[in-house]
Amino acid sequence: DVKVTQSSRYLVKRTGEKVFLECVQDMDHENMFWYRQDPGLGLRLIYFSYDVKMKEKGDIPEGYSVSREKKERFSLILESASTNQTSMYLCASSSYQGKETQYFGPGTRLLVL
Amino acid sequence: EDQVTQSPEALRLQEGESSSLNCSYTVSGLRGLFWYRQDPGKGPEFLFTLYSAGEEKEKERLKATLTKKESFLHITAPKPEDSATYLCAVHSGGSNYKLTFGKGTLLTVNP
Numbered sequence: 001d002v003k004v005t006q007s008s009r010y011l012v013k014r015t016g017e018k019v020f021l022e023c024v025q026d027m028d029h030e031n032m033f034w035y036r037q038d039p040g041l042g043l044r045l046i047y048f049s050y051d052v053k054m055k056e057k058g059d060i061p062e063g064y065s066v067s068r069e070k071k072e073r074f075s076l077i078l079e080s081a082s083t084n085q086t087s088m089y090l091c092a093s094s095s096y097q098g099k100e101t102q103y104f105g106p107g108t109r110l111l112v113l
Numbered sequence: 114e115d116q117v118t119q120s121p122e123a124l125r126l127q128e129g130e131s132s133s134l135n136c137s138y139t140v141s142g143l144r145g146l147f148w149y150r151q152d153p154g155k156g157p158e159f160l161f162t163l164y165s166a167g168e169e170k171e172k173e174r175l176k177a178t179l180t181k182k183e184s185f186l187h188i189t190a191p192k193p194e195d196s197a198t199y200l201c202a203v204h205s206g207g208s209n210y211k212l213t214f215g216k217g218t219l220l221t222v223n224p
Contacts, residue, residue, distance in 0.1 A: 031210045042216040043200070050210055058211070090156050100145060100204045102212060104156035
């Protein structure tokens, strides 16, 4: 069965803190993605990775960075959290063989105070 | 630039009252159209992928269809547990691995 897990369901952080969100998939997928989801704005792509150590900016990369050292793990880093980064963060993965169907994790709801 | 528009934004049905959700798209070469279901506070759950006009897929009370300009998600005799936000997304020839998502339709089914 398809499985994408995220390290936390809920996080509360202070402004200026460095925040790490981790995502792990067990499907041997090549591609991994980080989105944020906000009411009225829908899903917005932050970064994606199509191979280990490879990454590309999505539509809203400002204030974020990513790391993919192993195929199954994709991390999203907020270098200095700000209140406007309060959001639901969703990780997804897909494969070429699966014709790009993306499978999502449960999400991390981040609150920055 | 790929665009996906879903309508209506919200739909309220009585249990057993069939209806359809719409997903209109503008893409440069459709390679796949995806439907997801999302429950509050959770990640989207994959439902269907459609690849070419005329294709149809079914799962329980849900049936997805595809034309060259839009897709419909038909819900037959819905139950309260079908209440969720339904998301549509497209993958086009110009977008590599990326999907473009619509903003979703919030479906509420009252008992």
